[in-house]
Amino acid sequence: MTNEPQISPFRIDIPQADLDDLARRLAATRWPSEVPGTGADHGMPLDVVRRLVDRWRDGYDWRVHEARLNEFPQFTTTVDGQTIHFLHVRSAEPGATPLLLLHGWPGSVLEFLGMIGPLTDPRAHGGDPSRAFHVVVPSLVGYGFSSPQAEPGWDSARMARAFATLMTALGYDRWGAAGGDAGALVGRELGILAPDGLIGVHLLQIFAFPSGDPDEAAKELARISDADRASLTGTTADFQSKAGYQKIQQTRPQTLGYGLTDSPAGQLAWNAELWTGWGEYADHLDVDTFLTHVSLYWFTRTGVCSARHYYEDAHSGAGYRDLPNRVPTAVAVFPQDFRTVRTFAERANAIVRYTEFDRGGHFAYTTDPDLVVADLREFFADLD
Secondary structure, eight states, X not given: OOOSOOOEEEOOOOOHHHHHHHHHHHHTOOOOOOOTTOTTTTSSOHHHHHHHHHHHHHTOOHHHHHHHHTTSOEEEEEETXXXXXXXXXXXXXXXXXXXXXXXXXXXOGGGGHHHHHHHHOGGGGTSOXXXXXXXXXXXXXXXXXXXXXXXXXXXXXXXHHHHHHHHHHTTOSSEEEEEOTHHHHHHHHHHHHOOTTEEEEEESOOOOOOOSSHHHHHHHHHHSOHHHHHHHHTHHHHHHHHOHHHHHHHHOHHHHHHHHHHOHHHHHHHHHHHHTTTXXXXXXXXXXXXXXXXXXXXXXXXXXXXXXXXXHHHXXXXXXXXOOEEEEEEEEEOTBSOOOOHHHHTTTEEEEEEEEOSSOBTTHHHHOHHHHHHHHHHHHHTTO
């Protein structure tokens, strides 16, 4: 007998009946009306969603993308009563650093497929073989092929504990973590938890804002850069004016879940908000990659489960707490994304690397993997 989690091989194999059901539902979509001339002001534009649904129904081939995902070794295990699905790709390079990669919402393990090769086999991708990684990519609890939450309480902090247990179960006694969006919340909670073996955390965002103390806030605002000040009044304010999805997922995820689970067009439109920049940048979208993410949510019925992550964090404060993260932390800042303001983030995080890039956005793992890979290599090399 052992208390160590048991690890089983896993392979994605969506039943043909599910593909046929999806095709029928897409063909029978009931479309809402739209106020002429409003564009994306009221939400996802009708013409954008129809175009994406048409591709999903008539041109997209799930089996091609399923096969690509299955090229990577996948496993499941049970931690704290939850089935956790994960990719695990070991490097052939001696001394490779184990690295936990944490995806966001509405993303999945698919976010990292363009990074796994360069991280695990830098020699084959023009990199320094001494900066190789063993890569572990879990589906967050309640996302993808990780099981729906068996009970309340699965916030970012509890996920962090579960993933620390997973890294131990895989035999890693010295490892790093990286995350973006929801994965950044879990990653920062790992820094707060500071489990044995965690050497550093690399994040795409730290969601930190001016102090609640008016005098202290005034001092902080006086110290920030012009770019940070512009972000607070521009990008951040713009996000908050449109992030209705966040408020609903934080408060009424179950009600939302009926529509997401019953209507593939509804799931697609809901996920498209962030992927298309509120519907305004749909022409720059890698459509089939986006549809693969949506398909993962649809086939696993995890639209509602992933929304519960927001509910749990909103009620526990996890992910946004000012508890100290004393683990060495790197922040990668991309121009088309929420901008981490270093002055605010340093209040509760041991930031040792802060990199501003001249391209890239919220889904940089997918759109600009070269930048992220290079930054990960530099950060963890400095921790050796």
